[in-house]
Amino acid sequence: MEGVKITLKVNDEEHQVIVDERSTLLEVLRDKLLLSGAKEACGTGECGACTVLVDNKAVLSCLTLAIEAEGKSITTIEGLARNGNLTKLQQAFIDKGAIQCGFCSPGMILSATALLLETPFPNRIEIQKALEGNLCRCTGYNKIVEAIESARDKQNG
Amino acid sequence: MDSIIGKSVPRIDGPIKATGQAKYTVDIRLPNMLCAKILRSPIPHARIMHIDTSRASRISGVKAIITGRDTWDVRHGFVETPRYPADQYVLANDRVRYIGEEVAAVAAVDEDTAIEALDQIEVVYEELPAVFDPLEAMKPDAPEIHPVQISDLSESYKNIGGKCENSFGDLNSAFDHAHLIRKDRFEAQLRTHCYLEPQATVAQYDSNGTLHVWTSSMGVFRKRMHLSRALGMPASRVHVHKSWVGGAFGGKIDLFSHEFCTSLLSIKTGRPVKFVAEREEIFSCFRHGQPMIIDLETAVDGQGLLLGQKVRCYNNCGAYRGSGAVLIFLCWGFVVLPYRVPALDYIGYSIYTNNPVRAPQRGHGAPQIRFAIESQLDMIAEELGIDPIEIRLKNARRKGEMLPNGDPIRNAGLVECIEEAAKRTDFLKKYWENTTQQKESNYIKSGIGIGVSSYFTGTLIYPNNSAAIVKFNDDGSVHLLTGALDIGQGAETILSQIVAQELGLKMEDIHVIAGDTETTPVDIGSWISGLTLITGNAVKKAAEEARRLLFLSASRELDVDPTDLELQDRRIFVKETGKSIHFARAIARHIKENGGDPIIGHGYFRGLKNAATGPSLKNAKGAWSDSYAFDAQVAEVEVNTKTGKIRVTRALTSHDCGFPINPLLVEGQIDGQVSMAAGQAIGEEVLMKNGITLNPSFLNYKIPIATEMVENDYIDIITEKYERERHFITKEVGEGYVSGILAAISNAVANATGVRAKKLPIKLNPIYYEEKREEKK
Numbered sequence: 018m019e020g021v022k023i024t025l026k027v028n029d030e031e032h033q034v035i036v037d038e039r040s041t042l043l044e045v046l047r048d049k050l051l052l053s054g055a056k057e058a059c060g061t062g063e064c065g066a067c068t069v070l071v072d073n074k075a076v077l078s079c080l081t082l083a084i085e086a087e088g089k090s091i092t093t094i095e096g097l098a099r100n101g102n103l104t105k106l107q108q109a110f111i112d113k114g115a116i117q118c119g120f121c122s123p124g125m126i127l128s129a130t131a132l133l134l135e136t137p138f139p140n141r142i143e144i145q146k147a148l149e150g151n152l153c154r155c156t157g158y159n160k161i162v163e164a165i166e167s168a169r170d171k172q173n174g
Numbered sequence: 175m176d177s178i179i180g181k182s183v184p185r186i187d188g189p190i191k192a193t194g195q196a197k198y199t200v201d202i203r204l205p206n207m208l209c210a211k212i213l214r215s216p217i218p219h220a221r222i223m224h225i226d227t228s229r230a231s232r233i234s235g236v237k238a239i240i241t242g243r244d245t246w247d248v249r250h251g252f253v254e255t256p257r258y259p260a261d262q263y264v265l266a267n268d269r270v271r272y273i274g275e276e277v278a279a280v281a282a283v284d285e286d287t288a289i290e291a292l293d294q295i296e297v298v299y300e301e302l303p304a305v306f307d308p309l310e311a312m313k314p315d316a317p318e319i320h321p322v323q324i325s326d327l328s329e330s331y332k333n334i335g336g337k338c339e340n341s342f343g344d345l346n347s348a349f350d351h352a353h354l355i356r357k358d359r360f361e362a363q364l365r366t367h368c369y370l371e372p373q374a375t376v377a378q379y380d381s382n383g384t385l386h387v388w389t390s391s392m393g394v395f396r397k398r399m400h401l402s403r404a405l406g407m408p409a410s411r412v413h414v415h416k417s418w419v420g421g422a423f424g425g426k427i428d429l430f431s432h433e434f435c436t437s438l439l440s441i442k443t444g445r446p447v448k449f450v451a452e453r454e455e456i457f458s459c460f461r462h463g464q465p466m467i468i469d470l471e472t473a474v475d476g477q478g479l480l481l482g483q484k485v486r487c488y489n490n491c492g493a494y495r496g497s498g499a500v501l502i503f504l505c506w507g508f509v510v511l512p513y514r515v516p517a518l519d520y521i522g523y524s525i526y527t528n529n530p531v532r533a534p535q536r537g538h539g540a541p542q543i544r545f546a547i548e549s550q551l552d553m554i555a556e557e558l559g560i561d562p563i564e565i566r567l568k569n570a571r572r573k574g575e576m577l578p579n580g581d582p583i584r585n586a587g588l589v590e591c592i593e594e595a596a597k598r599t600d601f602l603k604k605y606w607e608n609t610t611q612q613k614e615s616n617y618i619k620s621g622i623g624i625g626v627s628s629y630f631t632g633t634l635i636y637p638n639n640s641a642a643i644v645k646f647n648d649d650g651s652v653h654l655l656t657g658a659l660d661i662g663q664g665a666e667t668i669l670s671q672i673v674a675q676e677l678g679l680k681m682e683d684i685h686v687i688a689g690d691t692e693t694t695p696v697d698i699g700s701w702i703s704g705l706t707l708i709t710g711n712a713v714k715k716a717a718e719e720a721r722r723l724l725f726l727s728a729s730r731e732l733d734v735d736p737t738d739l740e741l742q743d744r745r746i747f748v749k750e751t752g753k754s755i756h757f758a759r760a761i762a763r764h765i766k767e768n769g770g771d772p773i774i775g776h777g778y779f780r781g782l783k784n785a786a787t788g789p790s791l792k793n794a795k796g797a798w799s800d801s802y803a804f805d806a807q808v809a810e811v812e813v814n815t816k817t818g819k820i821r822v823t824r825a826l827t828s829h830d831c832g833f834p835i836n837p838l839l840v841e842g843q844i845d846g847q848v849s850m851a852a853g854q855a856i857g858e859e860v861l862m863k864n865g866i867t868l869n870p871s872f873l874n875y876k877i878p879i880a881t882e883m884v885e886n887d888y889i890d891i892i893t894e895k896y897e898r899e900r901h902f903i904t905k906e907v908g909e910g911y912v913s914g915i916l917a918a919i920s921n922a923v924a925n926a927t928g929v930r931a932k933k934l935p936i937k938l939n940p941i942y943y944e945e946k947r948e949e950k951k
Binding site: 047051052053054055056058060061063064066097098103107108110112114116119120121122123126142145146148149152154157158159160162 | 182184185187188189191192193194195196197198200201203367368369370371372418419420421423452453661662663664838839841842845846847848849850871872873877878879880881883884885886
């Protein structure tokens with residue numbers, strides 16, 4: 018197969034992969050690196066299920082070419098927990114009932130992680146604004162917003 | 175003993191879902207796997223004259239192509255009864271009846287090759303006249319989509335896929351003696367589920383002749399039944415595996431062509447095959463909810479007491495019957511459930527049109543019916559000069575009443591639901607204030623509205639029952655085997671809570687093996703609103719059986735009567751003395767004294783125990799359900815009358831869901847339903863023209879986003895208990911609460927503006943509004 022050899026730094030590990038220039042970051046994460054936490058629910062950047070962090074910013078991996086991500090630090094949902102310990106935000110999602118079917122959860126948690134990195138004390142409106150690009154059909158967003166507020170208070174408390 | 179039942183314990187699948195470890199069907203990847211794609215009809219109604227796959231099959235990397243010739247006359251249906259035989263083909267035979275109907279399927283080494291093969295399949299169609307509007311399709315001169323098969327249809331209508339008729343009481347007398355009669359037509363739009371995980375199936379036919387299937391569904395046993403029938407294979411050779419499900423909301427229950435085709439392609443190639451639907455494909459070709467026209471005539475006395483109703487429902491069921499014939503029965507039910515109607519004349523028609531097939535969607539008829547009835551009730555109250563609370567309290571069903579089909583309402587907290595909802599929201603004060611400010615010049619208006627609904631809790635449709643197995647390990651920990659499929663509602667969590675409660679265990683002591691047709695017993699599934707009641711009681715009985723055997727051994731070990739014992743933290747205690755032994759000792763003794771039996775509890779449960787079958791879809795006679803949930807919901811809205819923009823600001827759900835096993839999960843169900851209703855009330859609509867979907871994307875079919883979150887409040891009117899040694903009664907909570915709030919939002923908009931919406935979604939035309947306001951002055 019023709020392709021480009023690139024090095025992707027994903028979850029603090031470097032991976033050399035041969036990719037088609039047209040491949041999206043989502044395809045490479047899922048199909049080459051077998052990191053299936055990032056989901057494809059629309060493939061056109063409308064739902065946020067494929068959200069990952071690129072240099073700590075929330076990015077739609079279905080609209081990002083893999084070759085664009087070379088040299089940057091990519092974090093997927095698989096890279097949040099350290100030594101099996103979940104982040105406060107992941108734990109808050111579980112405790113507050115913010116997860117139902119769970120298909121949006123990886124993207125939702127990563128969008129919220131990026132928010133808390135950039136704005137440590139977001140108010141409710143800022144939280145809702147940060148999640149605008151992440152669709153959830155199960156929860157109505159109520160428990161998701163509560164979970165982020167609870168993680169905000171815990172990390173800063 | 176500490177109770178774990180009724181507690182908001184976090185869901186047990188939380189950690190694997192929060193870390194991305196949970197494997198959904200789209201994540202299943204098998205070695206040597208092929209990619210499947212489906213060729214769909216571009217024409218709404220046509221004869222297939224010729225299909226040529228020869229060019230496509232010569233493409234390198236194409237491994238198999240199937241068409242209707244391979245599956246001739248293989249039919250399936252949501253219901254398959256003598257009155258309603260299966261009418262849908264797994265692949266079109268000699269005719270297509272909607273844009274998107276499956277014509278051929280390809281398995282290839284990768285997606286690009288599969289798509290190229292679809293392009294190279296030649297199909298010659300001869301176009302036929304098509305019809306899209308249900309009222310047009312009923313006319314005797316309409317194009318025929320299917321011959322009418324209902325032998326007792328007295329009308330000369332065409333394209334009738336289903337008819338449900340029921341009447342009782344003296345309707346003529348009710349209308350003759352009425353103080354007021356209202357006649358209105360209401361219309362509910364085509365809306366869709368928007369489950370986030372696309373429809374997906376992986377199939378692997380192994381060399382031993384077993385077909386392994388992973389599919390995004392709402393119940394593995396129903397899928398197995400359909401697949402084994404359609405493929406002509408014994409159920410024992412169709413193994414539907416568990417995968418996590420990324421939402422369904424009614425849209426993943428039926429058999430889908432892609433599930434059959436993926437399976438057959440795997441059988442033909444001997445390789446694993448995967449199909450994942452594109453989002454555009456889902457919006458354009460897959461099954462949505464059911465749009466409906468409702469003609470509603472209601473007679474009341476001077477105080478607003480219902481005297482009689484005449485109801486006609488026209489359901490646009492699409493090109494095949496789908497769940498349409500069930501829906502028009504359910505609509506009858508949602509008319510008679512919450513309020514006493516002494517006389518009724520009901521007919522529901524399900525009408526074939528050249529549109530995609532329709533499925534259940536959360537509420538399955540209730541949102542449409544309750545929107546109509548609750549809207550009209552407010553209109554009646556206004557005409558009579560009484561308030562929306564009073565008219566509802568007057569007509570609300572109470573404990574001990576009987577439904578027209580003979581089902582008893584054993585418990586009903588509806589009156590309390592309405593009263594508490596009104597009190598908590600200060601409803602009447604706001605309602606009259608808003609009514610006054612309709613005439614004022616401010617353009618941001620506030621509105622408050624109430625809607626009432628009721629929903630059934632499981633009924634008899636395959637699989638009618640659930641069974642469960644609880645098996646002890648040597649150390650006293652437990653495996654629960656259940657066929658239940660957790661589609662996000664938390665099935666595995668509440669079933670574990672029941673086992674923990676019955677066996678005095680902690681949640682972490684229990685491991686659940688679920689949703690696998692080979693290793694777990696049959697299960698009713700996550701789709702008929704009966705899982706907690708039916709599966710929950712099966713699990714409870716299995717745990718009780720395990721406990722009985724455990725106590726038997728422990729009583730010998732401790733030399734007391736089994737009734738003197740209780741359980742906690744894997745220990746068995748003598749109640750009076752506090753003397754105890756570990757589970758492990760009792761289990762070891764049981765194995766020793768019973769020929770090696772390690773203690774396995776087996777439980778089973780079926781609803782409507784004395785009924786041979788479920789209710790009649792033809793005339794709504796016969797038992798329907800064991801228990802009914804009731805709710806009253808209040809919505810508050812803000813309307814910008816200059817732009818027509820509506821915002822749902824707050825919602826209150828006052829509900830009687832029986833005994834809530836996990837209140838946190840109950841709240842989560844309500845949040846999701848309120849949000850879905852808000853979307854359906856003010857924006858969501860699949861727009862179609864001549865069978866073509868005009869807005870097949872999340873950008874153009876707008877579901878609520880985080881900034882449109884509705885602030886929710888809940889009141890739980892608990893009418894049931896969870897008790898030892900008898901089955902518990904819980905009521906459904908997963909889909910009944912879309913309807914009341916949907917109606918409440920519409921009523922709130924009317925309260926804000928004085929303008930009444932009779933069509934969903936509510937569209938406020940600012941110019942029309944101004945005219946109305948001028949009139950009112």
